[in-house]
Amino acid sequence: MKVFIYPTNSLILSDLVERFGHEPLTIMQEIGKKVTRQGLDSPPMNITPEDPKFGLKYAAVEVPSGVRGRMSLFDPLLTKAEAAIIVRDPVISFGCMGCARTNELVNFLLRAKKIPLLVLDYPDTEEDAKLFVYKISEFLKSLKPVEEQK
Amino acid sequence: MDIITKMIVVNSSKLLPSDVAVKLYESRADVMVKETCFGVMVSGERRVVDSLLLKIRQLDPYGIFIKERGFAPGEPYRCRATRRGGARPGFHNLESEDKILPHIASALKALDRGEIPGKSKQKKKLDINKFREIIEKTEVSQ
Numbered sequence: 001m002k003v004f005i006y007p008t009n010s011l012i013l014s015d016l017v018e019r020f021g022h023e024p025l026t027i028m029q030e031i032g033k034k035v036t037r038q039g040l041d042s043p044p045m046n047i048t049p050e051d052p053k054f055g056l057k058y059a060a061v062e063v064p065s066g067v068r069g070r071m072s073l074f075d076p077l078l079t080k081a082e083a084a085i086i087v088r089d090p091v092i093s094f095g096c097m098g099c100a101r102t103n104e105l106v107n108f109l110l111r112a113k114k115i116p117l118l119v120l121d122y123p124d125t126e127e128d129a130k131l132f133v134y135k136i137s138e139f140l141k142s143l144k145p146v147e148e149q150k
Numbered sequence: 151m152d153i154i155t156k157m158i159v160v161n162s163s164k165l166l167p168s169d170v171a172v173k174l175y176e177s178r179a180d181v182m183v184k185e186t187c188f189g190v191m192v193s194g195e196r197r198v199v200d201s202l203l204l205k206i207r208q209l210d211p212y213g214i215f216i217k218e219r220g221f222a223p224g225e226p227y228r229c230r231a232t233r234r235g236g237a238r239p240g241f242h243n244l245e246s247e248d249k250i251l252p253h254i255a256s257a258l259k260a261l262d263r264g265e266i267p268g269k270s271k272q273k274k275k276l277d278i279n280k281f282r283e284i285i286e287k288t289e290v291s292q
Binding site for chain 1: 153154155157159215216217218219220221222225227228240242243244246247248250251253254256257258260261265266267269270
């Protein structure tokens, strides 16, 4: 099953989803498609003026173009998502690398999609980590594996 | 042909990034290998990279973590060498998650042992009366 992860570039979530036999949907896949395309119009991410237009599917024209540009990257992932794992308030979503409005919108869209959803917190201690991994493994086991679907 | 790059983050007490790199070279697969401070980056055809990393993970299943990377190794827009140093974007998230990788590793071991963790204690927010008490105690009387 295709599992959306949030934070979308998380190493831990991406690894765990793959480890338990599912396909993680990560932002790196979409960025990879953009930056390996022939002809780089707008380096480094190759987000061209066309992209915020795709973002109009999710946000109005008054919304900052950064949100719409990011949403154009998230769009294929949100469309493909069959389940999702969300980590509440990750440190990385704060600051220049994050966009609070996009994050809120992505979380809202995932909830509105009515797909199986697991919401967790990042662990601080070993005991928390055990519960974190256990919850993820149980959640992923309850989903159909990729092979069965084929 | 779908060319991808994957990052192998090594957080192990019995394995070094150089060991992983040597194993990758030994496989003679048609991939590009780049050793880094946190592990190794592998770039190649998706099918080849995926099957190769499945074997590499077996070297230390609890100490190797893998994720995909958008940019290829040495990409001039990302590489520190062409950006006059400093951490590359994306490193900060890796750094923040790297700190909890040992906990995740022991959690994976516990899961394989069939351990079922108990409910963790919910962190309570500080009670307002208790907070008021602390303020009153620390206030300097004039």
